[in-house]
Amino acid sequence: xxxxxxxxxxxxxxxxxxxxxxxxxxxxxxxxxxxxxxxxxxxxxxxxxxxxxxxxxxxxxxxxxxxxxxxxxxxxxxxxxxxxxxxxxxxxxxxxxxxxxxxxxxxxxxxxxxxxxxxxxxxxxxxxxxxxxxxxxxxxxxxxxxxxxxxxxxxxxxxxxxxxxxxxxxxxxxxxxxxxxxxxxxxxxxxxxxxxxxxxxxxxxxxxxxxxxxxxxxxxxxxxxxxxxxxxxxxxxxxxxxxxxxxxxxxxxxxxxxxxxxxxxxxxxxxxxxxxxxxxxxxxxxxxxxxxxxxxxxxxxxxxxxxxxxxxxxxxxxxxxxxxxxxxxxxxxxxxxxxxxxxxxxxxxxxxxxxxxxxxxxxxxxxxxxxxxxxxxxxxxxxxxxxxxxxxxxxxxxxxxxxxxxxxxxxxxxxxxxxxxxxxxxxxxxxxxxxxxxxxxxxxxxxxxxxxxxxxxxxxxxxxxxxxxxx
Ligand SMILES: Cc1cc2nc3c(=O)[nH]c(=O)nc-3n(C[C@H](O)[C@H](O)[C@H](O)COP(=O)(O)OP(=O)(O)OC[C@H]3O[C@@H](n4cnc5c(N)ncnc54)[C@H](O)[C@@H]3O)c2cc1C
Numbered sequence: 001x002x003x004x005x006x007x008x009x010x011x012x013x014x015x016x017x018x019x020x021x022x023x024x025x026x027x028x029x030x031x032x033x034x035x036x037x038x039x040x041x042x043x044x045x046x047x048x049x050x051x052x053x054x055x056x057x058x059x060x061x062x063x064x065x066x067x068x069x070x071x072x073x074x075x076x077x078x079x080x081x082x083x084x085x086x087x088x089x090x091x092x093x094x095x096x097x098x099x100x101x102x103x104x105x106x107x108x109x110x111x112x113x114x115x116x117x118x119x120x121x122x123x124x125x126x127x128x129x130x131x132x133x134x135x136x137x138x139x140x141x142x143x144x145x146x147x148x149x150x151x152x153x154x155x156x157x158x159x160x161x162x163x164x165x166x167x168x169x170x171x172x173x174x175x176x177x178x179x180x181x182x183x184x185x186x187x188x189x190x191x192x193x194x195x196x197x198x199x200x201x202x203x204x205x206x207x208x209x210x211x212x213x214x215x216x217x218x219x220x221x222x223x224x225x226x227x228x229x230x231x232x233x234x235x236x237x238x239x240x241x242x243x244x245x246x247x248x249x250x251x252x253x254x255x256x257x258x259x260x261x262x263x264x265x266x267x268x269x270x271x272x273x274x275x276x277x278x279x280x281x282x283x284x285x286x287x288x289x290x291x292x293x294x295x296x297x298x299x300x301x302x303x304x305x306x307x308x309x310x311x312x313x314x315x316x317x318x319x320x321x322x323x324x325x326x327x328x329x330x331x332x333x334x335x336x337x338x339x340x341x342x343x344x345x346x347x348x349x350x351x352x353x354x355x356x357x358x359x360x361x362x363x364x365x366x367x368x369x370x371x372x373x374x375x376x377x378x379x380x381x382x383x384x385x386x387x388x389x390x391x392x393x394x395x396x397x398x399x400x401x402x403x404x405x406x407x408x409x410x411x412x413x414x415x416x417x418x419x420x421x422x423x424x425x426x427x428x429x430x431x432x433x434x435x436x437x438x439x440x441x442x443x444x445x446x447x448x449x450x451x452x453x454x455x456x457x458x459x460x461x462x463x464x465x466x467x468x469x470x471x
Contacts, residue, residue, distance in 0.1 A: 041104045041380040042288040042325055043215035046150065050219055052096035052234035056254035062088040065249055065258035067238045067272065069093030070102030071413065072406050073264035074218050074225065075421025081228040083425050089230045090256060094237035097222060101266060103215035104382030105414055106286055106329040107319045108156060108307050109135055110209050113439060114390045114412040125179045126438060132208055134419035147220035150322045153210035157195060157203040157308040165311055166202035173204050182207055195308060196301025197367055210306040211319040214414060241272055245400050262424060263405040267385035270342045278393065278445045279408045280454065281344045282384040283337040284329065285356050290375040291324035300368050313467045316363055331363030333468060338458045341451050344383055384411050388446035392416055394423060395442035
């Protein structure tokens with residue numbers, strides 16, 4: 001998601017000017033070195049050592065079986081067990097909690113769904129309200145349970161590299177303000193106070209958004225769930241689902257009989273036989289630097305805000321953690337891989353995608369010319385769940401209306417997947433009126449063609465349009 005071949009000339013010129021102006025300082029601040037570890041995300045590296053729980057052995061009967069231990073699964077277990085303390089809940093995770101995208105993302109804690117083009121004013125206000133409340137809920141949970149989760153909420157930017165797009169964003173922001181949405185347009189002078197990158201004509205600041213360590217959140221909630229009566233089985237992939245008024249789940253060493261199940265498997269969902277024509281897995285690469293000092297951050301032109309994404313066809317996104325690491329993702333179509341036949345093979349080592357990381361590093365260098373010397377320490381890959389229309393799907397299905405699901409966040413799930421558990425719980429309680437009619441609720445979806453057309457379509461779309469699948 002970034003410059004690719006379409007980097008605006010002005011932005012390149014700006015970058016070159018910044019390079020020549022700041023490089024003597026930068027080279028002293030950022031000695032050239034590249035120390036890269038294995039495929040572990042920064043978020044896991046910064047979490048305490050974690051020992052996954054025992055797998056399921058034998059047969060259990062539960063009211064709700066949740067498949068998947070990321071934000072969606074853990075938030076469902078959290079809200080459901082609090083709302084229905086008397087019910088039996090099991091969470092089954094193939095590997096360990098936060099193994100998927102929730103422990104491997106870019107860390108941006110954002111408002112909105114992945115796209116809100118064409119919404120009515122009423123819908124804009126409802127969706128923004130829902131996600132901003134969701135961010136507040138995440139913070140409240142962290143505080144209530146005294147979780148050791150690193151996050152910052154000093155705002156994120158969406159930057160504009162074209163004057164006409166910047167002006168349109170300015171007008172839209174003023175309109176959103178009339179709906180009570182507190183986004184703020186920054187012209188290029190105001191923007192330089194936060195992000196000093198030339199060639200960017202303006203930005204929209206969303207003040208209540210930020211950055212969070214997802215692995216710390218998901219794993220930190222484990223003891224809270226266990227105390228609330230949730231049985232958590234890790235190293236327990238669900239191999240087969242047999243639907244009925246009682247659903248049977250088969251695992252390598254056991255079986256679950258459940259009155260209802262929750263699919264919390266996002267990009268992996270097709271493997272269970274669900275949403276094969278709706279959600280496809282996309283492997284996405286990210287890297288992070290070692291912690292930078294305040295002086296180093298200032299030399300980059302990054303001042304007191306959590307993260308940004310840009311408006312280019314191949315969007316770049318980046319955050320600075322509270323500890324000072326720069327995390328960078330997107331920036332080119334090489335940042336993503338769709339593997340033939342929906343392969344969700346858990347990511348290999350970063351060495352299996354050296355060209356992707358080189359290309360992403362080049363993009364980051366175009367933005368921040370000082371980066372040739374940045375100490376990149378972590379590279380990792382995660383699995384996104386993408387839908388054709390890039391819309392999140394949440395609801396209930398099945399002949400017995402007992403298969404709940406929330407999938408297809410399209411790279412925008414850090415807030416949404418945490419909200420999902422609350423919405424599903426309200427849906428089960430029959431208390432979900434507030435969500436009916438929202439774009440994700442029992443939404444229809446565009447059908448993705450079968451292979452080999454799917455693979456070919458992906459290649460055509462990304463290569464011919466130059467757009468990121470996650471744009
Ligand atoms: C590289 C990357 C960058 C991203 N950046 C951002 C960002 O900056 N901001 C943002 O909002 N969103 C971002 N996202 C998206 C966001 O992280 C996801 O939308 C969100 O984490 C989805 O959570 P989840 O719990 O639904 O899925 P996951 O976290 O993927 O969890 C699914 C879990 O299910 C388990 N599982 C799979 N199959 C089975 C099975 N058969 N049985 C049992 N368990 C199973 C997996 O092991 C996994 O742990 C990013 C994603 C990636 C990959």
